[in-house]
Amino acid sequence: MDTPDRAALPASSRAEDSPLFGFIDSMSPIEPLKSAYSTNSLQAYQSLSITSISSIFTSPHHNTQKESKLSKSSFADFNESEVCTDHSDKNKPPSSSNAVRLFACTSSITEETHTATSSVNEGIVDPAKGPNDLPQPGRFESGSPDHNTTPCHGVRSDLKQDKRRKSEAVQTNKNTLENRKCLFSSNIQLPDGCQPEEGNGEVLGCDWEDLVSATSGELLAFDDTSTVEDHGGVRLAVNNAESCGFLLSELNGGCDISDRTHPIGTSQVYYHEMVMEEDKTENAQFFSEGQKTMSGEEMQDNLNEDNACIPLGCKVETHQQRGTRKRCLVFEAAGYSNRTVQKESVGDLTVSKLKGKSVAQNHTNPGKTPSPRVLRGIGLHLNALALTSKDKIVCQDPLSTALVPSVKTEQDMHGNLLSAGENFVHSSGELLDLQMDNDDCLAGGFLGNDHISSQSSSPQKKRRKSDNGDDESCKRCSCKKSKCLKLYCECFAAGVYCSEPCSCLGCLNKPIHEEIVLSTRKQIEFRNPLAFAPKVIRLSDAGQETQEDPNNTPASARHKRGCNCKKSSCLKKYCECYQGGVGCSSNCRCESCKNTFGMRDGAVSVENEEMKQGGEQTESCGKEKENDEQKANVHNGDHQLVELGVPITPPLAISSSLLQQPNFSNAKPPRPSKPRTGSSSRPSKAAASVLSHKIPKVANSVFNEEVPDILTEPASPGIVKTSSPNGKRVSPPHNSLSISPSRRGGRKLILKSIPSFPSLLGDTSSGSAISNSNSAFTESSLALGPP
């Protein structure tokens, strides 16, 4: 679809061509809105269309296309947003740019949601989802070093402080949720749609996370389209040394951001700066317009009211095309998330509305919808890691490590947003919902693996977050010598940027050092294509796993090579298989394997082999097989968790919903038998089926689509249900996890093959697209990468 234009057009123009774009257009009743915004938006459009984002982002042609498409949709969004704003009452001056309007809309929506439902989760959640998911991929794709926003580095300390503040703020927010129209608040509420499970406190946390993710996502979105946003975000941080932390923290934490951080001036400054930077490359016009649209006051107001969200929105608008996309992404994301939420809670939203309007409506509705948490923010592979044990953190912690980092590093944010945006775009409709859900978790993952991030982030992640949210504390890496640029680093391995929770020293795994991170990743991938592939993928997460395996391990970023345990007998977390809640397979070289999830057997190996086919067929295994039961377990385990040698090769989005971390502690041994019978050989199918089942409403469709692509393909590392690849991530036993089916849904992680770095660079879109799954999307996304 895009092909012709792409060739001719750098990045920006393509979006229009993309089928997605068209689809979106058809989907959303944007046009009227467009007319409404036409004045501002049109200009922006033009500028956007004209400008090429490409300069910044090498890969993401799709993005550009998306952007263009998004822009259209975005307009619709704007219109909605405007409407919302009107409703909402934001004080935004009429002059406010579209972006402002967007914020207003979001904010208004949130407000409505807030008012409607005191719960914080709703509205915001969605947005967060989108952003979260997207961001990671986006970064990678963009590959732009823009990230270098210094602020991030300092952030941690700030973040910590912020956390405190956040905690306080959260409380305050809770109290003042109604008062605030902030996206955050809305975000907070939104999540519930997905998961009311969590208690209020959790919800809050989730909300925060969502908020953060959302905000991050927004930021990211901007970034994607234009690096400017990133810069802006960065600068914000820079401007306010604290601000960075604040922003992140606030974003994470939610309300605080608006309150604290922004000095309106800062927001504006940051905003302008960002625009400026991007504009340099891209559109000066857009920038100027964007500025116009975003009046400083409005920005401030938005910030104050909406917290960080507003700025994002503003940015988006300012970017015009980019912005539009981003917006779209955001909105869509939000909308989707909202959708999902709504779907759960409400069926109000019409699909048609989903994209553009849906957002606004969704917001309203979502707000209403009490989904407590949708932590969708993070995403990513980081998703995996972040999602996994760390994910917990992210999800749980409003500050969300991932988010925080992402926040810190605008790039992350951008990446997330981008990915999300892509996802949205791709998914346009249904897919979006799923993705949104998944997104949550992708914490800040830079996700070099766009695919992964996007996909992984997508539906499952969200759930994970939600699910995991409760999970354990979010622990993160504590690297000292590796600078978090090696697989030793869980964050890095997971494709996530390090964040507050991390206690690492000399960490270079930050948005600021995106280039370094990406290059390092590439090197590692070059060395070992599977290095970032999820080790284990579980096919069936569905209920069974949840039951048996409380441990759903999100697919970790790590490979699936099989363990080489000698002393741990595969009974401890030292064993990756055990960590992942998967039985050992033929690939394993372990000695005296006693893996409760499944011993290696020939049979197992066989299954694995089948599963792996494309990937690694390692030797048959069979080292030790002690008990038949074990073997049986193994089979089961294998089935469930298939270690995929996930070839990173194609950019695969990982739509993992990984969610649940396996409760190793309980470690239910291997799930005795899963429904998935036997031939676990094709995990993909089984997984798909499983996923479909588990995946809640929206997800199903998406997964189905996705699954086929990824899973079906033997070669591709297909979807793997990951129990947790890495035990860590998986967070050991969350017994409680098993509880909610929804979580289970989360559990089902379909890890699509991990995208290779290149893909990352190239495409955020690919990842997102993949996740979304629409064949078209996938195609486009894929196209992005490879072609």
Added chain:
DNA sequence: GAGTTTGAAACT
């Protein structure tokens, strides 16, 4: 919280 153990990752 410090120290030990462990196995993966990285290196040679």
Added chain:
DNA sequence: CAGTTTCAAACTC
């Protein structure tokens, strides 16, 4: 490819 070293998590005290 195999062996060794490095590393950080997991674990223990």
